[in-house]
Each structure stands twice: as structure tokens, then as C-alpha cells.
Amino acid sequence: MKIKTLTLVHYRNYTKQLIEFSDGINIFLGQNAQGKTNLMEAIYFLSLTKSHRTSHDKEVIQWENDFARLEAVLQKKELIIPISLIVHQKGKKASIGHIEQKKLSHYISYVNVVLFAPEDLSLIKGAPHLRRRFIDMELGQMNTTYLAHLSEYKKIVKQRNSYLKGMQIDPIYFDVLTEELAKHAGALLYYRLQFIQKLEYYAFKITEHISMQQDKLSLVYDTPISIISEDTKESLIEKYLVIYRKNKHKEIEQRLTLYGPHREDFLMYINGKNAQMYASQGQQRTIALSLKLAEIDLFKEITGEYPILLLDDVLSELDDFRQTYLLKSIENKGQTFITTTNLAGIQKHIVQTPKVFNIEEGCVHVNG
Structure with missing residues (x-):
């Protein structure tokens, strides 16, 4: 291109x-x-x-x-x-x-496009919303289905939060909103897990090369959902439904959607230690560089x-x-x-x- x-x-x-x-x-x-x-x-x-x-x-x-x-x-x-x-x-x-x-x-x-700018260096130690945005921007380019689910998910979160702030909650309507939310949440998580796994494959090799075999990078998606390798979209949807049902009264009390991809994160580990807490300035730059170069190879794999x-x-x-x-x-x-x-x-x-x-x-x- x-x-x-x-x-x-x-x-x-x-x-x-x-x-x-x-x-x-x-x-x-x-x-x-x-x-x-x-x-x-x-x-x-x-x-x-x-x-x-x-x-x-x-x-x-x-x-x-x-x-x-x-x-x-x-x-x-x-x-x-x-x-x-x-x-x-x-x-x-x-x-x-x-x-x-x-x-x-x-x-x-x-x-x-892949953009590498100075603000990307804060990806490692910055707030979770920066890493969520990173996933959404890159994965959204690679996968139009992900982008469609993301758009619908954001609309439902906004709608559900607005409803939670109302004076009265109709349990039946609230459950309908929750089921719709879980449907898109499960799909987003499914695609994010695939993306993180593939990104790690390329970024691991690049990090090793830059650090002359000294540093090993791993990426872990942080979610309250219990993940297993056999998970499908459908199983992830069901797992979100379990969390939403379990925490229904908590969300109503706090008047906010507390769980879902809009609150999740992905963590970076360097030599088994959380990079957000322990990575040196040089290691942070290596990780940021590795992620960006990994994106290039991943785009080539997916889009040709x-x-x-x-x-x-x-x-x-x-x-x-x-x-x-x-x-x-x-x-x-x-x-x-x-x-x-x-x-x-x-x-x-x-x-x-x-x-x-x-x-x-x-x-x-x-x-x-």
C-alpha cells in the first residue's frame, strides 16, 4: 500500500x-x-x-x-x-x-497506517485507556468486524450508563441491555485475545534482538474473565453474562457499567516482571519500539x-x-x-x- x-x-x-x-x-x-x-x-x-x-x-x-x-x-x-x-x-x-x-x-x-510518536513511549507506564486505544486503533484497521462490534458496544455502554443514572430501573429492560452488552463484549474480548497473542509473537523476537537476548517480553490481557485456550465468542459472552448478573446490584448501586472491555487493560512483562513498575527507561523504549515494529509484521500477515x-x-x-x-x-x-x-x-x-x-x-x- x-x-x-x-x-x-x-x-x-x-x-x-x-x-x-x-x-x-x-x-x-x-x-x-x-x-x-x-x-x-x-x-x-x-x-x-x-x-x-x-x-x-x-x-x-x-x-x-x-x-x-x-x-x-x-x-x-x-x-x-x-x-x-x-x-x-x-x-x-x-x-x-x-x-x-x-x-x-x-x-x-x-x-x-502505523504511527510512532513520542507519546507512544508512555504506552508502557501510562494509564490503561492509552493501551485500550492502542488495541482499538490497530485492531480496528485489521478487522472490520471488530470495529463494528466496538461501535455497537460503545453505544450500549453509553445507553446502559444513562439508564443506570435514572430514577427507576426496570429489571426486564435492564437485562435486555445487559445481554446486548455481553454479546459485543464477548466478541471484542475474543478478537483482542487473538491480537495480543499474535502481537506478542512478533514483539518477543524483536525485543530479544534489540536487547541482544537479555530481555524477554510477554503480553498479558487483563480481564476479570477466566480465560482458557478453548474459549469461543459464545463462551466468552456467557462468561460476561455471569459477571454482569453477579454484580447487577453493585452496578445499580454505583449507577455505572463496571465491567467489560472498556475497563480492561493489557500488561507487559519484561523478564517476568511488570514493565509498568520495573522497566528501565531503556527497556520502555525497547518495548514501545518492539510493539510498533511488530504491528508492521502483523499487518503484513493479516492484510498481505x-x-x-x-x-x-x-x-x-x-x-x-x-x-x-x-x-x-x-x-x-x-x-x-x-x-x-x-x-x-x-x-x-x-x-x-x-x-x-x-x-x-x-x-x-x-x-x-
């Missing part, structure tokens, strides 16, 4: 910009606050219909304009396909091949294509050894975009010639 061209209209500090990319490594070079990260965000936004920097879509619309438009020409295997996303003050419209998509969930899995990789100001957070490992690892693994203020620091680590773009005050020029 490759982005051949990107067009931005009224997006952040870009009034109108057309950029033609290399199929290999593309570098956005410039000083801070010139628009490098805005370009990265635009690629991410166009792929996933949301920003990694803000939860308010209208913030990407250029000042004193009513909309932002993002367009790209994609190459998926032998196919050349245009896609577009229009962001208005009150919503978004996405198109594939000039055909508007009725549901954004149908569009999201069409372009696969490497994803588009976005490295946004993350190289400066890594030491020279990990920088070298990262840049060597991504060679010949699809299309990559890198932001930097220092070109020399990158060029010494890569063999292939990158396409370099100078970014200055919202204008993009090809270097040389």
Missing part, C-alpha cells in the same frame, strides 16, 4: 497543497511549528478519519474556513484508487473511488500488505542504537514518512535515498 499523492485544502496551516510522494522513504524536514506534524496528522486523519492530536475534528479546519478537504491517490497492489475526506464543522464525509461511504467504519480499514509507517518526531527520543535498529528494520517494508529537524542524523542510518521535502510556514518544496 502506497500514497502516491496527497492534496490538502484548508487543513491546519495548509491553504492548498499538492504533494507527490516516493514509494520508499519520505522525509519532512523543517524547524518546529512549520507544519511537519500537520502533514503527518493529515495522513493519519485521512486514513482513520480522526486525529491523534485532538478529539475535536473542527480544529483541523483552517481559520476562517468552513471545511477542510483531504485527498489522496492510493496504490493498493495493482490498483490505483482515489480517496477523500471532507471535514465540516458538524461532521465528515469519506469517499473511496469517488463513491461516498455511508459508514465511516467501511472506510477506516481501507488505508492501514505492509502498512504506511509514520515516524513523527520519535527518532530524537531514541538513542543511536535504537534509531539504527528502527531505520534498518523498516527498509523494504513499505512506504515510510519521517519528520525531523536534522537530516544528517537520519541519512547516516539508511541505505536507500529518501525523498526530502522542506517544510516552511505551511509550504512544501522538494529538496534539491
